Amino acid sequence: MGTAFFTLPFVGLLWRAPLATFWSELTAPPVLAALRLSLMCSLGATALAVAFGLPLAWVQARATFPGQRLLRAVTTLPIVLPPVVAGVALLVVFGRRGMLGAWLDAWFGIRLPFTVAGATLAETFVAMPFFVLTMEGALRSTDHRLEEVARTLGASRWTVFRRVTLPLVQPSLQAGAVLAWARALGEFGATITFAGNVEGRTQTLPLAVYLALETQPEAAFVLSLVLLAVSLAVLVGLRRRWLGGLT
Numbered sequence: 165m166g167t168a169f170f171t172l173p174f175v176g177l178l179w180r181a182p183l184a185t186f187w188s189e190l191t192a193p194p195v196l197a198a199l200r201l202s203l204m205c206s207l208g209a210t211a212l213a214v215a216f217g218l219p220l221a222w223v224q225a226r227a228t229f230p231g232q233r234l235l236r237a238v239t240t241l242p243i244v245l246p247p248v249v250a251g252v253a254l255l256v257v258f259g260r261r262g263m264l265g266a267w268l269d270a271w272f273g274i275r276l277p278f279t280v281a282g283a284t285l286a287e288t289f290v291a292m293p294f295f296v297l298t299m300e301g302a303l304r305s306t307d308h309r310l311e312e313v314a315r316t317l318g319a320s321r322w323t324v325f326r327r328v329t330l331p332l333v334q335p336s337l338q339a340g341a342v343l344a345w346a347r348a349l350g351e352f353g354a355t356i357t358f359a360g361n362v363e364g365r366t367q368t369l370p371l372a373v374y375l376a377l378e379t380q381p382e383a384a385f386v387l388s389l390v391l392l393a394v395s396l397a398v399l400v401g402l403r404r405r406w407l408g409g410l411t
Contacts, residue, residue: 174392181385189386197364198372198387202349205280205368209287209348210341213295216288217344218337221299240297242290250289251357258285258358276358283359283366287348294347298340302333339402346398350391 182189189195224236242250258265258276268274276282306329314324330337352370359366361375369387376384 177385177388177392181389182382185382186386186389189383190390192383194363194367195372195383195387198367198369199390201280201283201364201366202368202370205284205287206291206345206348208284209291210295210345212284212288213292213344213348214337214341217292217295217340218299221296221303224296225300225303240293243293247290247351247353248357251286251354254282254286254289254354254358258282278360278362278366280359280366283355283368286354286358287351290351290354291344291348295340295344298336298343299333302336302340303329306332342398343402346395349394 220239224232224239255262255277257263258268260266260269260275260277265276268276276285310332311324311328314328315321319327349368350370351368352374355366355368356371356374361367361371363375367375369391373384373387373391376387
C-alpha cells in the first residue's frame with residue numbers, strides 16, 4: 165500500500181501526459197523561455213550556494229564557538245520553512261522598501277524583486293542548506309590526520325585546504341551541488357513571492373506548470389514530467405551516498 169501511495173500519482177501523470185504531442189509541447193516558445201530561465205537561475209543559484217555554503221559548512225564542521233547550534237538551526241531553517249514565508253522574508257530584507265533593498269536601490273539602483281537576479285536569490289536561499297548539510301557531514305567525516313601531516317610538512321592552511329581537504333570531499337561537494345541544483349530547479353513558493361511570475365522574465369518551469377494547469381493542462385503535464393525525470397535522476401544518482409552504498 166505504501167508503494168502504491170507513492171507510485172500511483174507518478175503513473176497517473178505519465179498516463180495523462182500527451183506523449184503524441186510531447187515534443188511539440190516541450191518546444192513551444194513559452195516553455196522554452198521558462199526552461200532557459202530555469203536553467204540560468206538554478207545554475208546561478210548553485211554557484212552561489214557553493215561559493216557561500218562551503219565556508220559556512222567549514223565553520224559549522226570545524227569551529228567551536230558560542231551559538232554554534234543556533235547558527236546550524238538558522239542554516240537549515242529554509243528546509244522546513246514554508247517557501248512562501250521564505251519569499252516574504254526576502255521581500256522584507258531585499259524589497260524596494262526592505263532593510264537592505266531600499267539602500268541598494270537608493271545608492272546603486274539595484275532592484276532585486278521581480279527580476280532574474282531576484283529569482284536566483286530566492287532559489288539560492290532555499291537550495292543552499294542542502295549543500296551546506298552535505299558538506300558539513302563530509303568535512304566532519306574526513307581523516308583530519310592527513311591534514312595534520314600536510315601542516316607538519318610546512319603546507320599553509322590554504323594549501324592544505326586546496327591540495328588535501330578539497331580532494332577528500334570532492335565527491336560530497338559534487339553531490340551537494342547537484343542536490344542544491346535540483347532543489348533550485350524545482351523551487352516555486354519563494355520564487356513566485358519574491359520574483360513574481362512574469363512570462364519570459366521570471367517565469368521558471370514550476371511557475372509555468374502552475375500557470376499552464378489552468379489553461380493548457382497538456383503543457384503542464386509535459387513540464388511536470390520533465391521536472392519529475394530530473395528529480396528522479398538526481399535521487400538515483402545520489403542513492404549510494406544516502407544509503408551508504410546499498411543498492
